[in-house]
Amino acid sequence: MSVGTIHGVGLGPGDPDLMTVRAHRLLREARYVAYFRKAGRTGQARKIIKGLLRDDVVEYPMEYPVTTEIALTDPEYNRRLSGFYADCAAHLLKLAQSGKDVVVVSEGDPFFYGSFMHIYERVRDQVPVQVVPAVTGMSAAWSATGEPITWGDDILTVLMATLSEAELSKRMKSTDALVVMKIGRNIGKVCAALKAAGKFDDAWLVEYASMPEQTVQKLSAAQGRAVPYFSIIIVHGQGRRP
Template identity: 45%
Template sequence: MSAPGCLIGVGVGPGDPELMTLKAARLIGAADIVAHFAKAGNDSHARRIAAAHVRPGTVELPLLYPVTTESPKDGADYRERIAAFYAESADRLAAHLDAGRDVVVLSEGDPLFYGSYMHLHIRLAPHYRTQIVPGVTGMAGCWSSAATPIAQGDDVLSVLPGTLPEDQLARRIAGADAVVIMKVGRNLPKIRRALAAAGRLDRAIYVERGTMADGLTMRLSDRPDDRAPYFSIILVPGWVGQP
């Protein structure tokens, strides 16, 4: 009987394939199984980033989300459906691991930072060998695309999900020197109001699809509408009064 395989969480970075690490490329190319998350009916963004490194004939395991909107985390229906999805996905990976196959799970950005891989890791790590390959985070890609220094010295940097209630967003924005707001999407109107309430709207930078060929960077106050894709981030740089 063969030894169980290894679960490998691989960060593929924020979008530009050239930002993948050499280690990520090597492990993807050597994998028995490559798993990737996607919305039903859509291609996996992580799979597109890693496309050049997936060997022809590699067994691929698409993991298709049953729900895709950023619903309130305390919604019972959402929590039940997404928990069942992660449990089922972990079982599918476990079958390959038990057969002695190494499984690479592709993750946009970094696997352990707001990534779906984490939900598989906590279910499987107690039972199988694991390896994590860090990746360039989406926020790092965005502030690099914007060529904007984000924090230095004693600046406090807060990373906030745009799904937070508006009053919490405003309070946390006001209490930080520099801010990154993720999970923008349909939350943009609320985020804009929270930034205004915190007195930070004039410093906010909107970055869409950072590091990608079709990326966009602009002052949020100059954006004429409140539509935003999932791959968008808002930056509020620190550095106020710094030498």
Template identity: 55%
Template sequence: MAKVICAGLGPGDPELLSVKADRIIRGAARIAYFRKKGRPGQARRIVEGMLRPDAEELAMEYPVTTEIPVSDPRYGAMMARFYDDWTDRLAAMEGEVVVLCEGDPFFYGSFMHLHSRLQGRAEVEVIPGIPGMAGCWNVSGVPITWGDDVMTVLPGTLPESDLARRAADADALVVMKTGRNLPKVRRALAAAGRLEAAWLVERGTMPGQRVIRLADAKAEDCPYFAIVLVPGQGRRP
């Protein structure tokens, strides 16, 4: 039976990998990572210079990313076939393979779709990683929660009305999957009365990092790796 080890890479800075993930990646004979076709991939960028010279690299290229809406039935069908195919390939391998995953594998990580399919077909180990949002709120220099604040995490892909309703009810708020959803997220936070307190962190802990007030951001240049933060204002000593 193959052994599949998923190494969480953290928010983007290679120095924020765990000691265990660093050791496993440097010693791996076979490395697999997700990427968009034609791109080197963020996961591969993070481990640049860490791999063994003889390491076999397996680029798992998504069949579709933003070319068609997630709501399109074709999207789900294409992605299901992609995960099915790579599950078969990984399960058939002899020995170990290390799969790289940005952030933490079990927090909106693509590896979750392989993990559920690999059960009973391979030995699976998951190495946690620092979630991207934790890297972002630390580089912002603004604590995200105080006292009894309840933190809410929302995907920017939600309908605008849902974003506004949940934002209005939240103490501290993190909005992930921002990117092209930024205009919608900004309108929703404005409707909830939270826009002036919101920060946009682009490429947190990575080259090109930028931290700005969301109200000052231009939607047209928002990158894929961007998170919106609304710090809580709860009980303080």
């Protein structure tokens, strides 16, 4: 029996029109489709592919056992997620080893802070795996501001808002252009770090980049309110140009 392939397919930032031709083709043809989601939710990836799947598709929703209920530093967080990814990988391996191709969809790009990476590491040496890259959420965010993110020799730094305020501030000070992701409840810490780095007044907040709910505003205008998970902070570089 021939072995199937696991396809890690990036869907892009949210707008189905920004999906690659290859991703679209694989989804149209897929008999088995897997996607991540929070328990009890449809999941953003599943929303993006609505209407693309064949009538006889077999879906495999992979529901996170924990998201924000436990601190990232708690050993229980990693223990639960490790078991979850192992179970998901085992299921996908079983399908592929029985000769079935499986499409695992990811928001954004599969190799850019995506959950698919944890599956990839567990299956890559056992069955064929193909990764389909995609437009990242940060690309959509800086495009939404209407300004280039980097000029000339600008250095671009991508930071996770889950870092400590001191670490955020240190790295913000040493870069020209900046992207901050995974903001959510960390918005206060990020704002404080930007102020310490002297970059707060230049920062933009983009929510739901490329999605119908998209908003774009200076970060200073959003102070004092909560921001959604799909939020990205942008500071544009101002480097060399002809």
